[in-house]
Amino acid sequence: MSISDELLRGALQRDPWALGKLARMIDDGLEGSDEALERLHAMGGRCRVVGITGPPGAGKSTLINNLIREGRKRDQTVAVLAVDPTSPYSGGAVLGDRVRMQEHATDPGVYIRSLATRGHMGGLSRSVQHLITLLDAAGFDLVLLETVGVGQEEVEVKDLAQTTVFVTVPGLGDGIQAMKAGVLEIAHIYLVNKADRPMTETTVKDLESMLSMSEEKRAWHPSVLTSIATEGTGVQEVMEELDRHYSHLQASGGLENWRRSVADASVAEAIRGIVEESLKELVNGDNPEFESDIDRVSRKEEDPMSVARRWLGKLDFGKV
Ligand SMILES: Nc1nc2c(ncn2[C@@H]2O[C@H](COP(=O)(O)OP(=O)(O)O)[C@@H](O)[C@H]2O)c(=O)[nH]1
Ligand SMILES: [Mg+2]
Incomplete structure (x- = not known):
């Protein structure tokens, strides 16, 4: 089977079935996928790519669910790529999570795809690159990339995002360990989720002092925000901070650098x-x-x- 014009057209109209099928065909390197990617590449260039990373259970998927809602309120089309074996989108989580996601299941302006961490012909990073090319061409305004942030492949995936949000929870633990391990040196926004729990303020202060210790003089100073994703509290602020970072990227030439580094990685x-x-x-x-x-x-x-x-x-x- 090769990639037909009809399938391509369906995907460009953001038909979820066509998007899913085309994504699989490209992933398998089927006949016509190079040509399809060539056409798709020329059509894109506008979408924003935001990475949401952090330890399992921090509330990334819950936050994303809220970000989708915020994005839709602003009339943006939103796609989610979840590179997380425990992601509720894959059906791997408790029923409650899946039901929550159902909210967007019938919305044509939302597309959610879960990627297994294994089984991609050319590796995970290439699969995600191709998917972003596809979603960008299909006119999605915002692509949210959920990763757990461990392992080399996931770090490569994180680099495909323009802005990275690191989600952690009060009480340090896993989150800070991950940073110490050097996996997550550079996030643009730090979010202490589950702010309904004790130790939130301490965690915020710890993160802030850790960030201020970083010797490097950077043009962008990451801020530390808090949220209660289950209640939607603090999500608006995350959205505003995402905008602020995007404006910074536009003004500082960071967006051009990002485009170049993604092009570099793709080639x-x-x-x-x-x-x-x-x-x-x-x-x-x-x-x-x-x-x-x-x-x-x-x-x-x-x-x-x-x-x-x-x-x-x-x-x-x-x-x-
Ligand atoms: N108490 C509390 N629980 C939360 C909050 N955000 C998410 N959770 C819960 O934490 C669990 C893990 O959330 P999930 O979004 O799947 O985390 P992920 O693994 O980082 O994607 C779920 O049971 C959520 O309902 C929060 O702000 N406060
Ligand atoms: Mg998740």
């Missing part, structure tokens, strides 16, 4: 994909010359690096 990812494809063909291809080189390496007559270099010179990447 690198695409090159990696092409090389991997060629390699797969070679290894599966029963190529006697390749097999004999493998034999030579196994007999220690030649080293792997020299053989690899020779083959890289020989491969016809243009064919992939």
Whole structure:
């Protein structure tokens, strides 16, 4: 099966079924996906991408549910990509969560997709890049990326966002541990959710002093906000801070830098994909010359690096 114009048209009209199907086809690298991505790439360039990251249970999905509502109030179309195995969108959470999300299930201005952390042909980051290209072309104003923020792949995914919100809860614990581990050095907004719990003020102060200790002189000073996502308290302020950061990006040239760094990552990812494809063909291809080189390496007559270099010179990447 190849990607049809009809499917592409459906996706561009934000039909959830068409979006889901096209996303899967692109993910599987089906015939026509390169061409589809080429067309989609040219159509986009306007959407805002916001990363929501933080430890499991901090309230990211609940916050996102509220941000969707705020976005819709402002007449924005909103898409959510949840890279979180415990995300309620995937049905992995308690019933109550899923019911809450139902609120947006029939709204044509909202699209929610859950991504497993494994099983993407070219890795998670490439899948998310392609999905953002698709959602951007389809005219979504706001794309919210939910990640738990652990592991290299997720850090790469986080870098696809223009603004990152780090969600934590009172009492430090996991959140600060994650930051100490260096996984989450740079968020633009820090949010202490579950502010209905004790220790909220202490946590805010701790975060603020941690941020002020960071030696680097940055043009953007991250603020620490609080929220009670289950009640919708503080969500408006998060939305306003998101706007403030976006204006800052526009004024400081940060948006251009972001576009360039995403382009950089996408091209690198695409090159990696092409090389991997060629390699797969070679290894599966029963190529006697390749097999004999493998034999030579196994007999220690030649080293792997020299053989690899020779083959890289020989491969016809243009064919992939
Ligand atoms: N007390 C309280 N519970 C909250 C708040 N926000 C979310 N929760 C609850 O915390 C749990 C985890 O929330 P969820 O949004 O799934 O967290 P995620 O794993 O970060 O996406 C759920 O049971 C929510 O109802 C809050 O502000 N206060
Ligand atoms: Mg979640």
